[in-house]
Amino acid sequence: MANQNCIYCLERDANSKDHTPPKNLFPKDKRNDLITVPCCKKCNRSFSKDEEYCRAVISSTGQSQRNPSAKEILTGKVFRSLERDQAKGFRNYLRKSISPALVYSGSGIYLGRGSKIKVQMERVYNVIKKTVQGLVFHETELTVSDEYEIKSQYIDSVQQVQQLFTIFRNCPIKRIFSDDIFSYRAGIIEENTPISSWLITIYDSHIFLVNIVKD
Ligand SMILES: [Zn+2]
Structure with a gap:
């Protein structure tokens, strides 16, 4: 490829x-079909x-731990990387962002003490954004x-999750990576432009809707 x-x-x-x-979301033996x-x-x-x-956030929150690959990543990679000396800053940061909380069930029954994590969604969205830019290029060769x-x-x-999966059910672009570690579904809304809608799942637990619109 010349001068790409x-x-x-x-x-x-x-x-x-x-x-x-x-x-890094995938265990080593499940990386062979990545783009x-x-x-x-x-x-x-x-x-x-x-x-x-x-x-660290995605593998440790929500229902991710039901996914065997997320479990492997959290215990094998995330925990181990937090042990490193160089990770001191990140470790302190995580400690500071976890605050004690009282946990209630959906119907308001007190379940005891738990913890809640303040997530910097902007940083998660940065990763989702570059991921979708990559997928747009892979699927359409557009930037x-x-x-x-x-x-x-x-x-x-x-x-909302149920509604979105219904909307995306027959979309032309769909791919599920091994073990449900990651999936994407997409519909191109305007031909020859990147204007499109994407439904992303990670560890069959975290769901993102991504829309590319004209600025
Ligand atoms: Zn660059």
Whole structure:
């Protein structure tokens, strides 16, 4: 491929390859069907801290721990990386973001003390955004210039989840990676532009709706 530009900054030469979805969500033996996209080393490096943060949050929250790969990632990778000396800052940060909370069931019954995590959603959305940019390129060979905006939304209502899966049921673009670690469904709304809607799931537990719109 001659003179391909980085699909993220659209400026520098693509002298590197980026995995999409992020490979750190996958145990080593389940990475063989990942997609790679051309990018520059600078962009590639710039994602790594947010990707590590996103992995820690996503694998440890919601229903993720029902997924065997999420379990493997959390106990094998996230916990181990938090043991490292260099992770002191990140470890303190996580400790500070977890605050004691009183836990109630849906019908208001007191269940005891638990903890709640203040999540920096912006950092999670950064990872979702670059992931969708990569998927757009893989599926359509289009890039997302700054004429467009990528809007990500975390879906946590069961009713909305059901509605979205109904809407996306017959969408033309669909792929589920091994063990339900990651899936995407998409509909292109305007041909020859990146204007599209994406339904992303991670560990069959966290669901994001991503819309690419004209800015
Ligand atoms: Zn770049």
